[in-house]
Amino acid sequence: MDIPVYNIYHPLFFLSKSITPSSSLNPVLLSHQERTENLNIRHVRLLTTLSELTSIRTIQASLSAAAFRDKLNDMSTTATIKSLADLKAAYKRLDKPTTDSINRSSKSILEGVCTSDAEIVRVYNLHGDLDHLVLMTFIATKLRNTPGRAIFVVDDQYYEDAFDMLTKHFDDMPHKIDPKDEEWVKFERFTVVLGGDEDRHARRAGGEVAEEHKKFLEAAVARVLECLKGFAPKNREYPQFIWHNSTSAELPAAMPSEAMLFCKALTFASAVVFYPSPHNFFPGYAYAWSHKSHDLLVANLTKWEIPSIYIDGSAMGFSTQRLSQLPGYVNVWPELFPGVTWEDALRATHDRITLWMMRWAEGIAGRHGEESAKRAKSVFTLGQDASNEANKAEEEFSMPPYYNAESYSKEDCNTEEASKRARAIADDLGCPVNMVLGAAAGMLLGLEIVPKGALLIPIEVDFKKRELAIARKAHKYILTATSSTTLEENLVEAWKEMLARLELVPEECKMPRDIAENWVQNCKTLRLLAKEIGDAEIEKQLRKGDMSRLCEKALR
Numbered sequence: 001m002d003i004p005v006y007n008i009y010h011p012l013f014f015l016s017k018s019i020t021p022s023s024s025l026n027p028v029l030l031s032h033q034e035r036t037e038n039l040n041i042r043h044v045r046l047l048t049t050l051s052e053l054t055s056i057r058t059i060q061a062s063l064s065a066a067a068f069r070d071k072l073n074d075m076s077t078t079a080t081i082k083s084l085a086d087l088k089a090a091y092k093r094l095d096k097p098t099t100d101s102i103n104r105s106s107k108s109i110l111e112g113v114c115t116s117d118a119e120i121v122r123v124y125n126l127h128g129d130l131d132h133l134v135l136m137t138f139i140a141t142k143l144r145n146t147p148g149r150a151i152f153v154v155d156d157q158y159y160e161d162a163f164d165m166l167t168k169h170f171d172d173m174p175h176k177i178d179p180k181d182e183e184w185v186k187f188e189r190f191t192v193v194l195g196g197d198e199d200r201h202a203r204r205a206g207g208e209v210a211e212e213h214k215k216f217l218e219a220a221v222a223r224v225l226e227c228l229k230g231f232a233p234k235n236r237e238y239p240q241f242i243w244h245n246s247t248s249a250e251l252p253a254a255m256p257s258e259a260m261l262f263c264k265a266l267t268f269a270s271a272v273v274f275y276p277s278p279h280n281f282f283p284g285y286a287y288a289w290s291h292k293s294h295d296l297l298v299a300n301l302t303k304w305e306i307p308s309i310y311i312d313g314s315a316m317g318f319s320t321q322r323l324s325q326l327p328g329y330v331n332v333w334p335e336l337f338p339g340v341t342w343e344d345a346l347r348a349t350h351d352r353i354t355l356w357m358m359r360w361a362e363g364i365a366g367r368h369g370e371e372s373a374k375r376a377k378s379v380f381t382l383g384q385d386a387s388n389e390a391n392k393a394e395e396e397f398s399m400p401p402y403y404n405a406e407s408y409s410k411e412d413c414n415t416e417e418a419s420k421r422a423r424a425i426a427d428d429l430g431c432p433v434n435m436v437l438g439a440a441a442g443m444l445l446g447l448e449i450v451p452k453g454a455l456l457i458p459i460e461v462d463f464k465k466r467e468l469a470i471a472r473k474a475h476k477y478i479l480t481a482t483s484s485t486t487l488e489e490n491l492v493e494a495w496k497e498m499l500a501r502l503e504l505v506p507e508e509c510k511m512p513r514d515i516a517e518n519w520v521q522n523c524k525t526l527r528l529l530a531k532e533i534g535d536a537e538i539e540k541q542l543r544k545g546d547m548s549r550l551c552e553k554a555l556r
Helices: 031-039 065-075 082-091 095-115 130-145 156-170 208-228 250-254 293-305 329-336 339-367 367-381 390-398 413-425 440-450 484-501 513-532 536-544 546-554
Strands: 121-126 151-153 175-177 185-189 190-194 241-245 263-269 272-274 282-283 308-311 452-460 467-471 477-480
Touching: 065 095, 082 467, 095 263, 095 452, 121 208, 130 151, 130 156, 130 190, 130 339, 151 156, 151 208, 156 185, 156 190, 156 339, 185 208, 185 467, 190 208, 208 250, 250 293, 263 293, 293 308, 293 390, 308 452, 329 339, 329 546, 339 367, 339 413, 339 513, 513 536, 513 546, 536 546
Parallel strands: 121 151, 121 241, 151 190, 241 263, 263 308, 308 477
Antiparallel strands: 175 185, 185 190, 272 282, 452 467, 452 477
């Protein structure tokens, strides 16, 4: 049975006057007791654990397109918005009383969300990619010297990376590791805990797979609740907290209402996304992976008058879109991240550039199939005895794609396509461990550094139609910036501050020697291949790129 998703505009939600929230109250400043009295918990306690959810009749997940437009006619101040340019233009067209009202509301909410109050716990529900590890490390580093508490809930696929990241940089701090299964590590002011099952396909599966997924989610909820209770004051079961979500919404949607009512706000990164030019609105992966859970969660938060805040790097005006654009990143990443987090990425980048350069060369020579695979094996044995038993065992265990005859079809060896792909990958050789920064940077700057140029615009969202509108009455917001220059400066300063606290000096960071030796040796072979192809730019990148310089420094 589908997890029920509640429509906040469904008549069932307003059968009792006792559960109608008071619009005169500021939800951010309400205490748990006030909020509980305001909502009359006896009437509205939602059955939100997964086992309870599956026993309730499913209610239609979202408004129809017609109902959405009818609602907008009643609530919105603008026409429907499909792009970032539309959003900016719509805001400029608003009259002064409306913008004044939005500014007051934005200031009030941001003051509550960005509070430095040490009693407010921040919960970060992270997917666990490299940009999320940077965000996590920045927060943890900040908490070393400043008051505050945080819980990092990391999807199972990347939990070990997060675990290794914190123990790498904060091993000198007193901490306790889960003695049974290492499902959490607790420091004085922050905890990293195993979150939900990242396998989104399991959510739609049936039988034993779905049952295992359900059990995994229930266990994750229990772990998070236990962590929250560990930070609770003596007179409460849970502390007040702010939940920052940058992965599936399934976990926060499954949290019991008695815990979520202590939540002051919930932020979503990678849900409302404005892709680069022409910056059209598109549902991000954090929504697409679990849209029913997202809709349920936002419906409940709206009913409880808890702000839902959408964060996107483009909406905040970032030009710094990748980790490699941060000062010194191209030098510090081998020492910033544990090796286990990037060794596979490094190998994958090498394999991709090798494969496309081989296809390019073989296309020029008019070869394909098994003949091309044999040549690849002869070129990239690097002078070693191919009959060596250790080499045979390694080849059987991990066959690189450029050794496979199926990788060299006539279509694959099309020189035009192969040259285009090889040149694109060559651009990444300077910094092969890299990724987009937008969502994590937006969350960091919008809610940790508190830039003066931040503005929350109230919106209604139709993910199916990929439309939104500025709304008069809404508890959903998009975080925007009125000064992108300030944001960029704050981002750079935050990055430098983190490196200084971790005592990472870019000029002194080195690649591990064994990896540097392999990279330099492989690049020599690739440079010979680049000369055979006749591409001077790729040859130059292999010889003088940041990665090559980093490796050569390690071998001095």
